[in-house]
Amino acid sequence: MDTDVIVIGGGLAGLCAAIEAASAGAEVTLLEKLAECGGSSVLSGGLLAFAGTDMQQAAGIEDNETLLYDDLRRAGAQQNDDALVRTYVAHQMQAYAWLKGLGVQFNSVELAAGHSQPRAHSVRSQAFMALMEQRARDTGRVNIVFNAQAERLLRAHEGARIEGVTARINGSTQTLRARRGVVLAAGGFSRNAEMINLFVPHQARCVVYCGAGCDGDGVRMAWALGAGLRDVVHIKGTFGFHPDTGKTPGRDWSRHSVYRGAILVNRQGQRYVDESKSYKLLGDAVLAQPGAMSFQIFDEGVMETSSDIAPLFKFREALALGRLLTEPTLEALARRIGVDAVALAATIERYNGFVRSGRDDDFGRTGLSSGYGKLVELKRGPWYAYPSTSGLIATYCGITVDTESRVTNVFGEIIPGLYAAGEMTGGFHGVAYMTGSSLGKCVIFGRIAGRNAAASDK
């Protein structure tokens, strides 16, 4: 089982690292603890942030590196690592061209959260990840081992090079040596309740929706060797997830009818927030409600804005899936969701009054989303309720790395022979993630990690 480079994790970052290391001539063993590759990457919305592409130019979108840099820093509230952001910006066009060269097909360019220009390049995540796995195999130098859970990183003593890992492979513990380097690409830790409780206990009430292997193994393995940590206090759920998220198969658990005019009420039938705020802030607000629960309530007028394309606005689909509840009258809907009917009716009446007067005296809502869009009165049955809470889909933080994807310890010193990329690394996002920048970061820093591990001293 000795090899040149060991990659831990078969998500996007790990596959990119493996392809690059193999292209540089290294023999690669990729350990994936589940029975298939994909991780959170395959569940993702498939949006990658690139600026200045041919697709943008063809669509008349004027975007460039400066705007991308500014948006990334702004999303991170300037608390992200400037050097990492600059590295992303400097490599992103090469990464886009590299993906296209591998045969990745981008379908459209979308405007998404945190973007000052439409720059979210969309792929179909399942086809994308299948292609990336195939490209890793096509190198002829990548051996993908499934049901192989890396457990510990090996080094002779503190300060010595990382020389391999121990891994549980099909039920037995084995030692694997890496002649050149080890790349950690084991994803985030949304599923590790202990770690979430340690860093952000107030987010522990979130439902979780991400790859089945997102237990934080990679972060803990590096942490055990003294790796630094960054951004862990900024972990935040996303509003709009159904409380039954993940209980049955299917990807579409989240809906945002609030941004089409719905109101948000708690179990007492009362509004508690300006519904036009960002879904991250709504996520925090719902976690503070009894049972961390609320309902997006809307009428037929809002239902008529249902989309067949944008997942977050597919209200009719949610109805067909039995997740969106409906009744002909508001009173019947209140009964169905266990909310006091008189209180709910009073809330709707008061809200409609605010819409008519143009002033929300309770929470200051002035638009559909972040102040934009005209508010609508809710008055036409049938009525709808989407049970909603906050969902943790990614942690976007973790161990410290430098611009060469080398893991650094709590003193800022490089841990020799150890590289990391993807969601498990900290510093790049700062306070918040800009849409498309996590998959983008997997490609850019995964490639750097793979290349450097392959070139590492023996």
Ligand SMILES: Cc1cc2nc3c(=O)[nH]c(=O)nc-3n(C[C@H](O)[C@H](O)[C@H](O)COP(=O)(O)OP(=O)(O)OC[C@H]3O[C@@H](n4cnc5c(N)ncnc54)[C@H](O)[C@@H]3O)c2cc1C
């Ligand atoms: C629903 C959803 C939508 C999203 N949409 C977007 C989007 O549109 N754009 C965007 O930029 N980001 C998005 N994200 C975030 C993004 O998908 C992830 O941050 C990113 O895919 C993480 O990639 P990764 O390679 O670091 O980790 P993953 O893709 O999670 O891969 C990590 C792999 O490591 C394996 N592993 C873990 N521990 C071990 C171990 N001990 N040994 C061996 N293998 C191990 C796991 O099983 C997994 O396969 C979304 C996330 C979700 C859940």
